[in-house]
Amino acid sequence: MRIVPAEEFDLKRESDYGTPEQNEAVKEIVRNVRREGDAALLRYTEQFDNTKLTASGLRVQHSELMAAYDEVEESFVTAIRSAAERIRSYHQKQKRSSWMDVQPDGSILGQIIRPLQRVGVYVPGGKAAYPSSVLMNVIPAQVAGVPEIVMVTPPATGGTEGINPYILVAAAEAGVTEIYRVGGAQAIAALAYGTASIAPVDKICGPGNIYVALAKREVYGAVNIDSIAGPSEIVVLADDSAEAAYAAADLLSQAEHDEMASAVLVTTSPALAKAVSAEVERQLELLPRRDIARASVDSYGAAIVARSMDEAISIVNKLAPEHLEIMTEDPMGILGRIENAGAIFLGPYSSEPVGDYFAGPNHIIPTNGTARFSSPVDLDDFIKKSSMIYYSKEALLRDGETIMELARREGLEGHARAIEIRLEQESQTGGNSK
Template identity: 60%
Template sequence: MKMTSISGKTAVSLKRTIGSGTEEQRKTVSTIIEEVKKNGNAAVSAFTKRFDGADVADLRVTEQEMKEAYGMMKQSEIDILKSAICNIKEYHKRQLASSWFYHRKDGTMLGQKITPLDSAGVYVPGGTAAYPSSVLMNVIPALAAGVERIVLVSPPGKDGKLSPGVLAAAAELGIKEMYKMGGAQAIAALAYGTETIAPVDKITGPGNIYVALAKREVFGQVDIDMIAGPSEIAVLADQTADPREIAADLLSQAEHDTMASSVLVTDSRPLAEAVQKEVDQQLERLPRKEIARQSIENYGRIYVAETLDEAVSAVNELAPEHLEILTVQPEALLGKIRHAGAIFLGPYSSEPVGDYFAGPNHVLPTNGTARFSSPLNVTDFQKRSSIISYSREAFSENAEKIAAFARLEGLEAHARAIESRIREED
């Protein structure tokens, strides 16, 4: 890992040129979306065979496939899923927003009505890997919000089937509508619908660059959660932290993707040097060491600050997806952290605890967008309507002001709409 000394306003960054894709990739995605809009299921099936190598006659997951998936799962695995579901549900139900109203003395009633989305589509990466955790993290907040129709899509393996873990996780949450399709074609089908798949109102879930570009293109037709980039972790540590544990946590992100970013920010050079050595040693023992090695070489960094306050400032500049605070008193620094997707306090809050089990959502802002965005949550699946019930007294008092405001903007019809009621009052 590259080591850099920082002080004052030394620039630090996790940002990578991602999310916009190449011109060729954008054209490919546009072509796929137009084909799905035009030819529906036939286009989805054709692209599934072309890109996933799977010949899928019926895109919808059947009850028989669900039963087979359960039969392939160990009871211990099902029990782990159930425990994780319990934790994630408990956390997300606390985010549920309620409608509210208040009355003024003049009889006016104002408020905000909270309504769940009618439908949501959840994209779960698949093919050569299985991500039941993505099922839980995307579906549970939608359920907590009260979304009635939740559609799950995931690319099939070459056998034309979805991962047993993904199907079991969906079944445990009561999801009935699932389709064997991935990539830009799945996003297009969710956004515009096909002969058999009704369109949804919002699409969430991570995917490759083609999924990201497709989500970007259909935004406006439907809502989306975010344009997610490669995974990131930053560790803020002092001399009390364990180099072995820090190295393990950095590598836990590096094994995700060759573009994943793993960063240590510390005010201790001896710790920095020890972590650097540990990363090199642990890297050699990883099954996915070639992926992790490229990630560490290209996007791994160690920043050594002169003071802990400078280290905190660097972390806020990074605005990482995941931030671990491994200092003598991590809670004391929490108030100083302004920008991070998820914050893990202390040595027992390793990032994978949040990925799978603790309860908070692991769908998080990346590439510095934690400066202005938040983790996926229940409110992402709710919409708000403003409620206005003006009283006769309030209208009589303010009508002339409202009409004058309309004319200030040159909107005569607006003013006359108000004045028509003034005459009625007279």
């Protein structure tokens, strides 16, 4: 891992909008699925996943869900149930209610909160299977009250129709009963526009590769999306009290995700930077996914040496990382100075995987610097809000002239007259109209 003085570190990020060829390929896939429906889904599934299906074979049957339990360890079932309980408990605390505020004049103002009706969850199946992402997408939607949750995930490559059994068990434990074996941009298009087999949804959430991300951007507007996620990121902010082996292990926990993942140490200690860099090299050799982690560390990894903690914190806020670990003598004392981070892990025992799998907060977190203005997935992603206005006669008589003044200053006479006709009617009847 390269060691870089803070003044030489380049904060520029690569664009995550794909190549022109990738964008055009996604546009074509979306157009064809919208036009041809299931026929395009089946064609692309055979082309990209080496799996030949019929329309009737797209949906995963209940018997397949139950059979998946025979293919996983009982310890995994116990673990996924424990994680689901933690995630559900955390998200329950985010619930909000509709409200109304009755004014002295009889007017009532309020906000009505309702769940979305149908949500599509994308679960990737490429370089690794992520049953934890099933829980992180599905459970908040359930807690929010979404009645229909549909999951799509690619069939296994190599000509088999099978889906990773750990994903299926996680889906069953989360309560998902509508699952389709389709992935990639074609799955996103199906969720957005519908086919004969898959009804359209109101929102699509869940991570995926660049083609999935570009397809979500392409269909946004027809449906809502959670975000356009980039490669995973971690920043470890540390002083000389940090344990080098812990910091290195946590950096590699994200580097192993993807060759484009970013793993960065920001420290005030040159000695720690050298120790962590050496630990990264040592631990890399022990990882089964060391080739992926090596590419990530070489291209997007760095140990940044800051001249002060103020400078280190400034760098962190500019990076706005997906995951931030604070390994300092007083992490709570620094917490209030962190302005931009998706998830913040405090102290030596709050390793990033604690949040990925078990603690309870959602692990679907803004990437690529978007933590400057966006947040992790939570219940707000699965609700919609309606403003409610009941204006009394007394209030309209009091405020009508003001409303007309504002409307006419905008050149909208029709708006003003909609108020004026009521004021005139009340004036003619002496305020006795109903």
